[in-house]
Amino acid sequence: MASYAGRGTHGRVVEQLGYRVVSGEVPEGATLDPRELVGELGVSLTVVREALRVLASKELVASRQKRGTFVRPRAEWNTLDADVIRWRVACGKGESLLRDLQELRVIVEPAAVRCAAQRRTDDDLAALDLALGAMAGARGEGEAAAADAAFHRALLHASGNEMLTRLDDLMKAALQARDSLVHGSAGAAGDPVPSHRAVLDAVRERDPDRAAAAMADLLALARADADHALRTARTPEGRGRQRR
Structure with a gap:
């Protein structure tokens, strides 16, 4: 399966964040602060937001007013998504x-x-x-x-x-x-x-x-x-x- 890793900066950030969520490094319910991620990953706010939109399309994260972007419960993830499956295998699950x-x-x-x-x-x-x-x-x-x-x-x-x-x-x-x-x-x-x-x-x-x-x-x-x-x-x- 092709990964996002070969798709430039945007792909690299999707890979990093997706792996963190699926592996449990960022647990269910945890908040992902885009501005903190900008500093941590050394990328623009636009790249971070685009990556979070990809994860939202896979039902890994969601955004709510006053709460921001957070990791959804695993039961709500699209576990049949090819990338979610690949991340599960990569992190030993x-x-x-x-x-x-x-x-x-x-x-x-x-x-x-x-x-x-x-x-x-x-x-x-x-x-x-x-x-x-x-x-x-x-x-x-x-x-x-x-x-x-x-x-x-x-x-x-x-x-x-x-x-x-x-x-x-x-x-x-x-x-x-x-x-x-x-x-x-x-x-x-x-x-x-x-x-x-x-x-x-x-x-x-x-x-x-x-x-x-x-x-x-x-x-x-x-x-x-x-x-x-x-x-x-x-x-x-x-x-x-x-x-x-």
């Missing part, structure tokens, strides 16, 4: 995020592939074949993560259920964070092609039970990879890779 994502996938994806096995079209199979081919030929974590996302997006589309298809929008940012963590962790992810091919073969052969079982096996491997990546990230060597 990714474990609960990945747990929630895993539980959602276990509930949704086996049922989705059952539908896909019954309703898939030739176009759906072509999209899945293309994604699997990209997965097999991926060079580097970016290509691997993109191919994985494309495969699961195509599976949801193949379900023929518009609501299931839209779940990709719900899960996209969390999946990107998960894939970045897993594919960037040495030794975490094994060859993903066989487990994904097993799902595709069952969908191709219109076998809902086998498709659901293959997806359950795939998700078990995904959980093991995520657990390994989290353990690695907690070591000094892992933290060093994350900083790079």
